[in-house]
Amino acid sequence: MDFEAARAKMVDNQIRTTDVTSHSVLTAFLTVPREAFVPEKAKVLAYIDNDIEIAPASAGNPGRFLMEASPLAKLLQLAAITKEDAVLEVGAGTGYASALLSQIAGSVVALESDESLAAQAKANLAGYPNVQVVTGALEKGNTAGAPYDLIFINGSVEEVPAALLSQLQDGGRLVAVQGYGNAARAKVFVSERGAVSENVFFNASVKPLPGFAKAREFVF
Secondary structure (H helix, E strand, O other), X not given: OOHXXXXXXXHHHHHHHHOOOOHHHHHHHHHOOHHXXXXXXXXHHOOOOOOEEEEOOEOOEOOEEEOOHHHHHHHHHHOOOOOOOEEEEEOOOOOHHHHHHHHHOOEEEEEEOOHHHHHXXXXXXXXXXXXXXXXXXXXXXXXXXXXXXXXXEEEEEXXXXXXXXXXXXXXXXXXXXXXXXXXXXXXXXXXXXXXXXXXXXXXXXXXXXXXXXXXXXXOO
C-alpha cells in the first residue's frame, strides 16, 4: 500500500474539506505516518475516515481509539499552537496526536494512563525528541511539568477537572470536547489571572476517555 499517497488523500479529502486551513496543522498531518501508530492488523485502514481502535474496552473502561483525522485536525487548529508552546496532551494512546503536536509546538508531555499504550507510545515516539511520555491518571494531569501553555484532551470528557485547569500558565488554554455523542461540543478554556473563561466552538462527536465522568450525586 502506498501510505504516502493515502496520507495526501486524507489531508485533501478529509481535512481540507472541513475548513482546516492552518499551514502548520496540514503540514503535520502530511508529515507524520499515521500507519505507524495503529495496530499491525489495522495498518491498511490507517487512513480511513473513521476512528481506529487501539485498545479494547476492559474493566469498565471504554475502548481506546485513534481519533478520526477530521475532528483531530479541527481541534488542533482551534488550539492555535505555536513553537513557543509547552503542551500537555491528556490521553496520548499510541502517540499519534503527540507526534502531530511535536511538529507544531515547542515541547510536548504525552500523558497516558494505560501502561501498555504508554509503552507503545514511547516506542513510536522514539524519533520525536521534543516529546516526553509519562504515565498517570488522565484526570489529574502532570504537575511535574506544569504550568503549560496548552492542555489538549485527546478524547471526549463529561467534565474538565479543576486539577487540569490549575496546571495552565496564565493566559494558557485547554482544548477539549465536552459531552458525549452528537451533542458534544469543542471548547476552549482560557486561564487569566486566576479565573477561567469558556468558549464553545463546534459540535464534535469523538470517543470518550476514561476517568472524566462526573461524580454522581446521591438522590433520596
